[in-house]
Amino acid sequence: MTSTGNLQANDYRYKRDVTELRYFYVLNPASPxxxxxxxxxxxxxxxxxHAEYGVTVxxxxxxxxxxxxxxxxxxxxxxxxxxxxxxxxxxxxxAALAATGARTNIISAYPLSETNEDRPDYAMAATWVPELCxxxxxxxxxxxxxxxxxxxxxxxxxxxxxxxxxxxxxxKYQPTQxxxxxxxxVLHRLRQEHDAEIVELARVHRDHHLWQRKPYTDxxxxxxxxxxxxxxxxxxxxxxxxxxDFDLITSFDEGTAGLTYTGPRLPSSDAPEFLMxxxxxxxxxxxxxxxxxxxxxELTRGARYRELVTDARIEGGRFSAGRLFYRELCQKQTxxxxxxxxGMVWTGDSVAQFEEFVHxxxxxxx
Numbered sequence: 001m002t003s004t005g006n007l008q009a010n011d012y013r014y015k016r017d018v019t020e021l022r023y024f025y026v027l028n029p030a031s032p033x034x035x036x037x038x039x040x041x042x043x044x045x046x047x048x049x050h051a052e053y054g055v056t057v058x059x060x061x062x063x064x065x066x067x068x069x070x071x072x073x074x075x076x077x078x079x080x081x082x083x084x085x086x087x088x089x090x091x092x093x094x095a096a097l098a099a100t101g102a103r104t105n106i107i108s109a110y111p112l113s114e115t116n117e118d119r120p121d122y123a124m125a126a127t128w129v130p131e132l133c134x135x136x137x138x139x140x141x142x143x144x145x146x147x148x149x150x151x152x153x154x155x156x157x158x159x160x161x162x163x164x165x166x167x168x169x170x171x172k173y174q175p176t177q178x179x180x181x182x183x184x185x186v187l188h189r190l191r192q193e194h195d196a197e198i199v200e201l202a203r204v205h206r207d208h209h210l211w212q213r214k215p216y217t218d219x220x221x222x223x224x225x226x227x228x229x230x231x232x233x234x235x236x237x238x239x240x241x242x243x244x245d246f247d248l249i250t251s252f253d254e255g256t257a258g259l260t261y262t263g264p265r266l267p268s269s270d271a272p273e274f275l276m277x278x279x280x281x282x283x284x285x286x287x288x289x290x291x292x293x294x295x296x297x298e299l300t301r302g303a304r305y306r307e308l309v310t311d312a313r314i315e316g317g318r319f320s321a322g323r324l325f326y327r328e329l330c331q332k333q334t335x336x337x338x339x340x341x342x343g344m345v346w347t348g349d350s351v352a353q354f355e356e357f358v359h360x361x362x363x364x365x366x
Contacts, residue, residue: 276322
C-alpha cells in the first residue's frame, strides 16, 4: 500500500548481484496464522526466487534486527498482522527494522465478518495503512486475496514473490551500458525534444495522483522512435520527473533478455514489455509514439472498467509480457487495459491524448 523510503535512495546505476542481497523472514508470534503464512506464502515465494535468481531466505527472531549492510540490500518479510490494530511495540519493531536500512514488507491478515465479508473497519485501511507505512518506513503488500477457510483478507505467495523482486533485484533484464559518442548525442537530442512533454506528464501525474504506493516506485513511460526508444529510468519520481530522468535504449534481445542503453541509471524495470509491445504493434502498422504505465487505486481494484481487467496476472519486467499486452489490446479492441491487481497500460501518440484520456476515463464523471 506504500513503499519503503530507502528504496528511493538507491540510484540503480547497475543491476544488483545476488551476493549483494540478503533476505529474512520474521513471523509475528501473536498471529494464529504464522505457521500457515510460512508454509503457504513465504516458503513457496522463496522457492521460486531461489529457482529463478539463486537467492536464499533466513529466519529472523521477532525483535531481532539484521546488522546494517550499506554495501548491499536487505529485505525482510514480516507477518501476518492486522495493520489496523497493530500495537505500539510491534510498530516500534518494524520501525527498527527500517532504521537498519532493511526493506520491510508486511503480510496482512484482516479478519472477515461472520458472513465472510470485509468488516466495516477495513474501509479505514485505504487511508490509515499508507499513513502507518509512511510513518514506519515499511510496505504493507496490498491484500487482494480472501481466504475463506481462515476467515481473513490477506496476500498470496505470488504477492510476496513479486514484491521481494521489486524491493531488491527490481530489473529482470540483463543491461549493457553504451558509452558510444553517437548514442550520447542521440540521448542529448531526445532530452531536448521531449523535455516539455515530460514536464507535462509530471503535471498530469501530480494533478491526478497517478500512483498507488509512491510516485517513484509506480509506473513508467516510454517514447518510441524508429530503431530506438526513450524510457524513464527505474525509480523515477513521476510527479517531478524531467528529461534527465530518461535513458536512450538502442537495442534488445528477447532470447538473452538483454537490453543496451545509454544513461546514468538503469532504464525502467518495465522496459522489456514496452520494447516488445511497441515492436509487435509496429509490425502490424500501429506502433504508438507513447506508452504510459500508471497506477490508480480506484481503477486497479475498483468497480469501474472491470471489462478491461486482464483475466490473469501478468508478471512485469519480462519481454514475454509485451506479447500478452498486445493480445489484451487486440482482444479488448481499445488503447488501454488494466493489469489484474497491478495498474494501467495506455498507448497513444501524444501527451495531450494521454491527458484527454485521463480526464475522460480516470476522473470520475469526466
